[in-house]
Amino acid sequence: xxxxxxxxxxxxxxxxGITKAFPGVVANQQAQFxxxxxxxxxxxxxxxxxxxxxxxILFGLYSPNAGSITVNxxxxxxxSPQKAIGLGIGMVxxxxxxxxxxxxxxxxxxxxxxxxxxxxxxxxxxALARQLSTTYGLRIDPSARIxxxxxxxxxxxxxxxxxxxxxxxxxLDEPTAVxxxxxxxxxxxxxxxxxxxxxxxxxxxxKLREVMNTSDRVTVMRAGQYVGTVETSATSTRELARMMVGxxxxxxxxxxxxxxxxxxxxxxxxxxxxxxxxxxxxxxxFQVRAGExxxxxxxxxxxxxxxxxSLTGLRGVSGGRMLLNGVRIERATTRRRRELGMAHIxxxxxxxxxxxxxxxxxxxxxxxxxxxxxxxxxxxxxxxRARWALDLxxxxxxxxxxxxxxxxxxxxxNIQKLILAREMSRAPNLLVAAQPTRGVDIGAIEFFHRKLxxxxxxxxxxxxxxxxxxEVLTLADRIGVMYDGRIVREFAGxxxxxxxxxxxxxxxxxxxxxxx
Amino acid sequence: xxxxxxxxxxxxxxxxxxxxLALSGLIIAMLGSSPLPVYKALLVSPFESLATFSExxxxxxxxxxxxxxxxxxxxxxxxxxxxxxxxxxxxxxxxWVGFTLTGPGIVVILAALLFGAFVGALYAFLPGVLRVYxxxxxxxxTIMLNYxxxxxxxxxxxxxxxxxxxxxxxxxxxxxxxxxxxxxPGSRAHVGLFIALALAIGLYVLLYQTTIGxxxxxxxxxxxxxxxxxxxxxRTVLIAMLLSGVLAGLLGAIEVLGVQYRFRSGFSPGYGFxxxxxxxxxxxxPLAIPLAAFLFAVLRAGASIAAVxxxxxxxxxxxxxxxxxxxxxxxxxxxxxxxxxVTTAGQPS
Numbered sequence: 010x011x012x013x014x015x016x017x018x019x020x021x022x023x024x025x026g027i028t029k030a031f032p033g034v035v036a037n038q039q040a041q042f043x044x045x046x047x048x049x050x051x052x053x054x055x056x057x058x059x060x061x062x063x064x065x066i067l068f069g070l071y072s073p074n075a076g077s078i079t080v081n082x083x084x085x086x087x088x089s090p091q092k093a094i095g096l097g098i099g100m101v102x103x104x105x106x107x108x109x110x111x112x113x114x115x116x117x118x119x120x121x122x123x124x125x126x127x128x129x130x131x132x133x134x135x136a137l138a139r140q141l142s143t144t145y146g147l148r149i150d151p152s153a154r155i156x157x158x159x160x161x162x163x164x165x166x167x168x169x170x171x172x173x174x175x176x177x178x179x180x181l182d183e184p185t186a187v188x189x190x191x192x193x194x195x196x197x198x199x200x201x202x203x204x205x206x207x208x209x210x211x212x213x214x215x216k217l218r219e220v221m222n223t224s225d226r227v228t229v230m231r232a233g234q235y236v237g238t239v240e241t242s243a244t245s246t247r248e249l250a251r252m253m254v255g256x257x258x259x260x261x262x263x264x265x266x267x268x269x270x271x272x273x274x275x276x277x278x279x280x281x282x283x284x285x286x287x288x289x290x291x292x293x294x295f296q297v298r299a300g301e302x303x304x305x306x307x308x309x310x311x312x313x314x315x316x317x318x319s320l321t322g323l324r325g326v327s328g329g330r331m332l333l334n335g336v337r338i339e340r341a342t343t344r345r346r347r348e349l350g351m352a353h354i355x356x357x358x359x360x361x362x363x364x365x366x367x368x369x370x371x372x373x374x375x376x377x378x379x380x381x382x383x384x385x386x387x388x389x390x391x392x393x394r395a396r397w398a399l400d401l402x403x404x405x406x407x408x409x410x411x412x413x414x415x416x417x418x419x420x421x422x423n424i425q426k427l428i429l430a431r432e433m434s435r436a437p438n439l440l441v442a443a444q445p446t447r448g449v450d451i452g453a454i455e456f457f458h459r460k461l462x463x464x465x466x467x468x469x470x471x472x473x474x475x476x477x478x479x480e481v482l483t484l485a486d487r488i489g490v491m492y493d494g495r496i497v498r499e500f501a502g503x504x505x506x507x508x509x510x511x512x513x514x515x516x517x518x519x520x521x522x523x524x525x
Numbered sequence: 526x527x528x529x530x531x532x533x534x535x536x537x538x539x540x541x542x543x544x545x546l547a548l549s550g551l552i553i554a555m556l557g558s559s560p561l562p563v564y565k566a567l568l569v570s571p572f573e574s575l576a577t578f579s580e581x582x583x584x585x586x587x588x589x590x591x592x593x594x595x596x597x598x599x600x601x602x603x604x605x606x607x608x609x610x611x612x613x614x615x616x617x618x619x620x621w622v623g624f625t626l627t628g629p630g631i632v633v634i635l636a637a638l639l640f641g642a643f644v645g646a647l648y649a650f651l652p653g654v655l656r657v658y659x660x661x662x663x664x665x666x667t668i669m670l671n672y673x674x675x676x677x678x679x680x681x682x683x684x685x686x687x688x689x690x691x692x693x694x695x696x697x698x699x700x701x702x703x704x705x706x707x708x709x710p711g712s713r714a715h716v717g718l719f720i721a722l723a724l725a726i727g728l729y730v731l732l733y734q735t736t737i738g739x740x741x742x743x744x745x746x747x748x749x750x751x752x753x754x755x756x757x758x759x760r761t762v763l764i765a766m767l768l769s770g771v772l773a774g775l776l777g778a779i780e781v782l783g784v785q786y787r788f789r790s791g792f793s794p795g796y797g798f799x800x801x802x803x804x805x806x807x808x809x810x811p812l813a814i815p816l817a818a819f820l821f822a823v824l825r826a827g828a829s830i831a832a833v834x835x836x837x838x839x840x841x842x843x844x845x846x847x848x849x850x851x852x853x854x855x856x857x858x859x860x861x862x863x864x865x866x867v868t869t870a871g872q873p874s
Contacts, residue, residue, distance in 0.1 A: 323753060344755030355753060364747035375743060375754030379736045387735050 020079075021046050021178060021209050022067065022098070027076035029062055036062040037073070038233045044178065049200055049210045051224035051241070053217070055253055055450040056422055059233040060213050064180045068100040069093040099171030100180040105163050109156035113149055113166050114138040117173050141169050146202045161192035168199070179203065180211040185219060186448075189308050197223045215253075215451060217246045218479075229253055254452040262458040265466070267486040270299035273350075273439050273470035274320075279329030279339070281319045289315035291494035292329065297439070297470040302461065304485025304502070305474045308514050312494035313474045314356055317443045320472070321353045322346050323361070333439060347376050350438030354428055354445050356474075362428045363416050370412040373398040373431055401430040406456075422449045429460060437469030444475055458484060478507055478514075492516045545852035549845040558837055563845065566831035571823050579712030581819070581826045583784060587612075587776050587793075589721045589818035591800025593728055594772035596809045600732060601765030602745035607652060607667030608773040609797025610674030615645035615774025617678045619781045620788035621686070623699025630702035637703060638778050645774015646767045648674065653766030657759040663766070671797070679790040694790035705783035715783035721815075724772065728811040731768075741765055773797065805854045824849060 022044040029037040037059045044050050052060045065071045067078065069087040078085055080096050087093050090100070107116050114134040123133035138151035147165045155163060164184060171179055181200075185193040200210050200223065212224060220227055221241060229236040229252040236252050251257055275296040283289040290312045297303040307313055318324035320331060322343035331339045333349045341349075355361035363372050374383050374394055382393050398412035405426045409419070416424055425445070432440060442461065446454045461484055465471050475481050481488055488505050489496040490513040498513040550560035571581050591608050598605035605611075619641035626633050652666040679694060688697045705715040732738035743751040744761040752758050776796065785792055803821055807813035824846050832839040 321753075323749075342755070342757065343752060344757070347755045353753070360747075361749050361753040364743060364750040367743065367746045371739070371743065371746075374739075375750070375756075378739050378754075384736050387737060389734050389736060389739060391734065 019046065020044060021081060023079040024063065024067060025077050025079075027063060027066060027073045027078075029059075029066060029071055029073045035233055037066070039235065040076075040230065040233065041235045042067075042228055043238070044209050044211060045226075046209055047204050047207055048225040049204055049212060049223055051212045051214060051220040051227045052230065053213075053215055053220055053227060053249065053253060054230035054236075055215060055452060056420055056448070057232075058230040058253070060230050061182055062233075063230070064100065064182065064211060064213060067093065068098060068180060094171075094174050094176060097175060097177040098180070099174060099176030099178070101164065101167040101171060101182065101184065103182045103186060105167055107155045107163060107166060110154065112152050112154050113158070113169075114151040116155060116166055117141070117151075117169050119170075121174065137173060138169065141172055145169075145172060145199070145206070147199055159192075161188055161195070164188070164196065165199070177207070178209045178211070180213070182213045183215075184212070185214065185216065189310075191308070193219070217249050217451070220249065221246055231255055250451055254450075256452075262455060262462060262483060264462045264484070267301040267465065269301045269486075270468065272296045273299050273334060274472070275330075275332040276320065277330040277332075279316070279319060279326055279331060281315050281324055281326045283315055289494055290319065293491075293494070293496055294329075295489055295496060295499075297472055299468050299470050300465060301486040302465050302471040302473055302484050302502075304481035304488045305472070305491050305496070306478060306481045306488055306510055306514060307476070307491035309476050311491045311514075313491050314443070316491070317353075317356065317441055317472075317474055321351065321355075321441055350435075352432035352435060352438070352440045354425075354432050354440070354442040356443035356447075358421070358425055358428055363424055365417040366415055368413050369402070369410055369416050369419070369427065370394050370398040372416045373401050373412070373427060376431070377435070397434075401427065401434060405430040405460075422453045425449055425457075426453065429457065433460065433464055437464055437467045439470045439472070440464060441472045442474070445473070446475075446477070446480060454480075478510055482507065482510070490514055541852040541855070542849065545849040548852075549848050552844070552848075553837060553841065556837070556841065558835070562835045563831055563837050563842070566834050567824060567827035567842070567845070570830040570834070571826040575709065575712060577826060577830065579709050579714040581822045582709075582714040582718055583712075584825050585815075585818045585822035586715075586717045586721050586783070587780055587796040588799055588803050588821050589725065589815055590772055590776035590779065591796045592803030592807060592814040592818055593721075593724055593800075593811065594769045594776065594797075595800040595804040596807070596811060596814060597728060597732075597741075597772065598765050598769040599804060599809050600745045601741045601762055602748060603653075603656065603762055603765055603769075604664050605649060605652075605667055605766065605769040605773075606664055606801070607649060607670050607674075607797070608769070608776070608800050609793060609795065610667070610671035611645040611648045611770050611773035612777035612780075612793060612797055613674045613678045614648050614777070615641035616777030616781045616785075616792070617681060617696070617788050618644035618774070619778030620696050620699055620785075623703045623782065624697040624787075627700065630700075630704075633700060633703040634705065634782060637699075637782055638775060641778025641781075642771045642774040645772075645777065646770035649766045649770025649773065650763065653763045656766075657762055675791070678788065682788055682790050696788035698787045699781065703782060704786060705779070713784065717779035717783040720775075720779060724775070725811050725815050732811060737761075737764060802850055802854055806850075820853075821850075 020043045024042040027037050027040045040059060040063050042063060052064065054060045062071060066073050067087065069089045069092050072088055078087060085096060087096065117138045118134040123130045123137065135151045142149050142151070147169055149162060149165050149169065155166065168179065184196060188196060204210060214220060224241045226238060227241055227244065227249060228238045229249060231253060277294050278292045279290055280288065280292055281290045293316055295303065305313055315324060319326045322341060326339050329339070330337060333346065333351060336349055338346050338349065359365055374397060377383055383390055383397060395412045402410045407423050407426050410423065416427065429445065446457050449457060461471055461473070473481065473484055482505060486502045488500040488502055488510065490498045490510060492514060493516060497516065500510070546564065550564070553560040553563055571577050594608045595605060619637040622637040622640050623633060626636055648670065652663045652670060655661040655666050656663040682696045683694050686696055705717050707713065707715050732742060740751065740756045740761045741764065743754065743756060744758050748758045751761070780792070781788060799821065803814060803817045806817035828842045828846050831837060831842045
């Protein structure tokens with residue numbers, strides 16, 4: 010954590026003693042941060058560690074209760090984003106702020122439109138967008154409409170918007186959360202290019218691999234406080250994880266060999282369509298036995314979501330068979346599938362997994378709410394419901410949860426814990442876990458992984474669908490790689506390497522494509 | 526959560542009521558009158574005599590039932606804007622039993638209530654089926670079916686069921702034995718009030734203590750979550766529409782048996798729509814709906830008194846009433862929005 014001094018490293022931004030309290034929580038307490046010219050500075054911490062708050066203070070969205078900010082050697086008060094932009098500081102938010110029906114060039118020049126006479130000069134706007142695009146190496150078509158371009162391209166437009174305003178410091182809040190691995194790599198190349206041209210980049214993230222690959226220095230925050238700043242080259246993932254969580258954590262959970270039993274779920278040539286009616290799953294077959302974890306890897310959007318939805322009954326199938334413990338289920342209701350022993354951790358926890366405005370107790374019982382001990386005939390057993398919820402809260406260590414509080418009052422990671430607890434509260438059979446640790450803190454990921462392995466060891470079949478390669482490699486006993494709606498290759502869990510999987514995920518395993 | 530926060534939830538509506546009164550006082554003063562007599566007529570006079578207070582109770586019954594009918598659908602995420610039409614058919618069905626069936630009073634009353642509820646439910650089931658199986662918006666279909674019901678019942682009492690020598694668009698009177706008992710001597714207050722209060726408690730029990738109520742609430746809160754958890758959203762929506770129709774049908778039946786004693790074409794001054802306001806005022810909580818209906822009834826009774834007792838014209842009183850309701854319900858909407866915002870904002874990164 011020793012600061013290294015060289016001529017090029019005069020701080021551009023220094024934040025000191027920053028405290029920010031919201032009603033009921035202190036988001037930042039005596040936090041500090043310094044940014045040098047020409048560096049990519051990663052700001053890491055668990056969810057709720059206060060890293061976004063700190064950067065929103067720098068961008069003028071929040072005003073701190075205490076502390077000072079120095080930009081280029083001058084003490085400043087930043088009370089609005091306009092002021093921040095005036096000081097050369099720009100921010101790209103997690104949720105983009107673009108107008109979908111306007112073109113790239115129009116969005117970039119919005120608020121600072123070039124004019125000719127009294128009219129908007131579209132050609133000048135296009136020229137500006139094109140010039141920025143070539144200067145900074147962000148490829149984009151200036152006349153495409155926002156609604157027609159990909160998420161990665163939209164992010165580039167957001168960056169160009171900031172560059173067009175002359176910013177020298179660019180803050181990116183969790184930029185890779187919405188990107189495919191390839192798009193993320195491309196983004197990092199762009200960021201490197203910006204730094205070469207003299208800019209500074211702040212990267213808010215909790216993905217340690219990105220930090221190690223792209224940053225020059227790392228500042229770690231925990232529970233609103235500054236933990237330390239280190240040179241990336243002088244640290245390791247393990248050390249960063251320890252700084253973030255405050256204790257040693259296992260990045261790779263140990264597991265024993267699988268003791269497999271009967272086939273629990275069998276999928277034969279299943280096909281289904283996406284919401285637009287286009288083929289999404291084009292004949293997928295696999296089976297999962299009791300006591301094993303079958304992992305499905307793949308770049309998102311290759312049919313994994315649709316496969317999970319049709320297996321769990323949320324989407325119809327257009328062909329093929331599915332058997333759960335020998336019973337045909339492809340036309341069965343979700344309730345019937347649950348009664349046959351299926352549990353499901355859905356990909357989108359606030360769409361399917363939980364009802365935000367309902368109480369934790371209401372969320373904890375769904376799927377079991379209509380039979381003993383939670384209900385007798387048509388009557389709910391209120392006290393047992395509360396006890397049931399409390400039991401899940403205790404066993405899965407969901408801090409701050411009361412059965413009668415709305416589940417929306419919990420953090421995303423704790424909501425996910427409750428879903429996991431609920432779905433695991435039945436005797437082991439088949440658990441379909443889609444992106445189970447997405448957006449979950451690094452400390453909690455370890456917990457989730459242990460639970461999944463424990464569940465497997467109790468004799469359950471687990472189908473794990475994840476976009477995190479490391480997760481699939483850590484947990485799965487067998488791995489199927491999905492590409493373009495098919496499982497193109499299968500690996501034994503201990504034989505697969507990241508490189509091989511990565512190639513198969515890009516469709517490079519074509520010659521060995523499994524016949525559907 | 527509900528019981529503990531009841532007090533905290535009750536304070537904002539009271540504040541917005543006071544704000545509304547201040548604003549309406551200002552308007553009256555600008556018109557050159559003194560607001561005090563109007564306040565008195567609106568808020569005090571209804572309580573001054575048994576005669577006026579019992580009228581409040583009479584007016585409260587349909588508002589309460591309509592509030593419940595709207596609320597049960599609302600909690601399931603469907604909008605029954607057809608309570609008006611359903612109550613007309615329920616009223617006619619009950620009146621028909623009342624002037625056709627002879628027998629002991631209690632039998633006729635029960636038969637009339639049941640038939641009214643049945644017909645109301647059937648009429649609400651239709652838009653429910655259309656919504657569930659063809660995706661037709663129940664907001665549109667229920668509103669359109671209101672006109673069908675109102676005009677159909679008018680046709681029935683002026684056509685096939687027209688009493689001999691009738692000069693008005695009323696049905697035959699129902700048997701005297703089928704009148705609902707009055708419980709305050711010398712007033713029109715009838716036991717329908719207790720039926721309505723019991724139904725409010727019943728709806729509370731249904732929503733919070735039965736599996737059907739749970740499924741209904743989850744479907745309303747997040748239908749995709751409900752479907753994921755093994756709840757049939759279609760079935761649940763149909764049940765909610767049926768329950769809503771039952772309550773609307775009972776509303777019509779109770780008005781006939783307790784107040785009108787016959788079916789009068791066009792008898793409802795829009796109870797079905799007032800129920801939306803009542804339900805929102807009560808935050809769609811069954812146990813708060815009687816209170817909201819009572820407040821609404823006080824304002825209605827007070828408006829009649831104000832129109833007679835003060836120099837302020839009827840129209841101005843209507844405006845005042847509208848301001849009060851607007852303030853109180855807008856506050857309800859606002860806290861609904863705020864609650865949503867709090868729950869969605871709870872995830873900093």
